Amino acid sequence: MLVSAKEMLQKAKAGKYAVGQFNINNLEWTKAILLTAQENNSPVILGVSEGAGKYMCGYKTVVGMVNGMLEELKITVPVALHLDHGSYEGAMACIEAGFSSVMFDGSHYSIEENIAKTKELVDLTSSKGISLEAEVGAIGGEEDGVIGGGEVADPNECKMIADLGVTMLAAGIGNIHGKYPENWAGLSFDTLDDIQKLTKEMPLVLHGGTGIPEDMIKKAISLGVSKINVNTECQLAFAAETRKYIEEGKDLQGKGFDPRKILAPGFEAIKATVKEKMELFGSINKA
Ligand code: 13P
Numbered sequence: 001m002l003v004s005a006k007e008m009l010q011k012a013k014a015g016k017y018a019v020g021q022f023n024i025n026n027l028e029w030t031k032a033i034l035l036t037a038q039e040n041n042s043p044v045i046l047g048v049s050e051g052a053g054k055y056m057c058g059y060k061t062v063v064g065m066v067n068g069m070l071e072e073l074k075i076t077v078p079v080a081l082h083l084d085h086g087s088y089e090g091a092m093a094c095i096e097a098g099f100s101s102v103m104f105d106g107s108h109y110s111i112e113e114n115i116a117k118t119k120e121l122v123d124l125t126s127s128k129g130i131s132l133e134a135e136v137g138a139i140g141g142e143e144d145g146v147i148g149g150g151e152v153a154d155p156n157e158c159k160m161i162a163d164l165g166v167t168m169l170a171a172g173i174g175n176i177h178g179k180y181p182e183n184w185a186g187l188s189f190d191t192l193d194d195i196q197k198l199t200k201e202m203p204l205v206l207h208g209g210t211g212i213p214e215d216m217i218k219k220a221i222s223l224g225v226s227k228i229n230v231n232t233e234c235q236l237a238f239a240a241e242t243r244k245y246i247e248e249g250k251d252l253q254g255k256g257f258d259p260r261k262i263l264a265p266g267f268e269a270i271k272a273t274v275k276e277k278m279e280l281f282g283s284i285n286k287a
Contacts, residue, residue, distance in 0.1 A: 001070065002100040005080040005131040005227070006167045008043040009203035012226035017282030018217075020209075021045040022274055023084060023231035025052055027065060028263050029238075032270040034069055037077050040275060042283040044077065045101065047084040047229060048094075059083075059097035067098075077287035080131065084229070088117050095130060103133035103170070111136075111157050115164065122165045133227075134161045137172030139207040155194040162199040168227055170205035171195050173220075178232050180211045187216050189223060196224035203227060209277070210236075217280055230277055237273045238266035 005019070012019050024030045024046050037044035048062055056062050066081050082101035083094040091102040104121050106114035118134045125132040137153025153171035162169050173188045173195075196204060203226035209217075210232040217228065245265050250256045278284050 002067065002081050002098075003078045004129055004167070005045055005082060005101045005133075008045075008078050008080070009131075009168050009226050010201070011286070012043075012283070013201060013203045013224065015282075015286065016221060017286060018206075018221050018226050018228045019043050019045055019283050019286075020274065020277050020281055021047040021082060021084070021205075021227055021229040022234060022277075023047040023049060023052065023229070024056075024062075025235075026056065028267045029234070029270060030066060030069060031073070032267050033274055034066075034073055034075050034079065036271045036274040036278070037079065037287075038073065038075050040278050040284045041287045042077060042278045042285070043079075043287050044278075044283075045080045045082050045227065047082050047231065048099075049084045049231075050086060050090045053083070053090075053094075059094050059099065063098040082131075082133070084231075085135075088121070091121055091132075092124075095124065095128065099130070101131040101133070101167075103135065105135045105170075107135040107138045107151075107172070111154075111160070115160060118161055118166060119164050125167075126165065131167035133168045133170055133205060134164070134166040135170040135172075136161050139170070139172055140174075140176030152188050152191050153195065155191065155198050158195045159198040162202045166202075168203040168205050169195075169199060170207055173206075175206060175208040175212070177208045178210065180208075187212070187220060189219060192220060192223045192225070199224075205229065209233070214280060221282065228277070228281055230273075233277075234270045234273050237269035241265035241269040 022033045080101040085105040137151040151172040204224045205227040206225045207229045209228045209230040
């Protein structure tokens with residue numbers, strides 16, 4: 001059964017580790033992540049962007065697929081199904097469809113409007129036992145066509161949003177989605193420290209987990225980050241292995257054209273990437 005992300009993140013914050021949010025794109029992605037979580041006895045959050053939700057034939061299809069897999073694969077570790085960077089309407093649709101967690105990304109609104117919309121969703125989600133992630137300070141880079149400027153959040157605004165009663169808070173600290181540019185300045189740990197001092201036990205979320213050096217990930221966790229989002233890295237690993245299969249001409253040998261064979265190396269690559277991240281984040285055996 002899907003669970004809210006609340007308990008797993010509060011435990012992670014108290015235990016100084018982070019739970020990974022891995023974005024899903026299709027059945028193979030979902031199965032690879034769920035099996036890896038189970039094999040490593042780790043809690044996990046499946047992230048679904050609005051674009052990926054559309055691609056997978058809508059939120060109800062996603063809920064049906066994930067619930068079916070939890071049962072058929074006998075998954076017993078805590079799993080949350082979470083809308084990533086949702087609009088207000090998207091969050092409402094996911095709550096209706098059976099997601100156990102949603103993100104409302106109001107970072108592009110004025111702080112007043114972000115507060116007003118987040119507050120409405122706090123009331124709605126808390127009455128249904130669904131966890132809610134809010135965001136202050138746009139995450140840079142491009143995701144699903146949304147381009148953010150890589151802002152650094154204002155810690156006082158973070159406190160205002162945290163005080164509304166959200167479950168977890170994403171704050172921009174110089175992180176960006178996708179690959180980091182050569183001249184990237186790194187994460188702003190001073191800002192993170194200020195945010196955590198003001199928001200205290202609130203689990204903080206680090207977006208753009210792909211390509212952040214290991215020492216920065218560990219430092220961020222020590223300063224209150226308890227959820228880390230990874231998307232691009234699984235895509236790169238999947239693409240590299242699929243490319244290799246085709247370039248080696250394996251699709252031309254025997255029944256190598258069978259989609260179940262073509263997608264197998266990429267599937268294994270996602271599993272390896274997810275396991276590596278779970279080790280780094282410290283969530284193994286924390287289910
Ligand atoms: P990356 O694609 O950079 O790993 O970021 C993922 C993310 O933050 C999803 O919200």
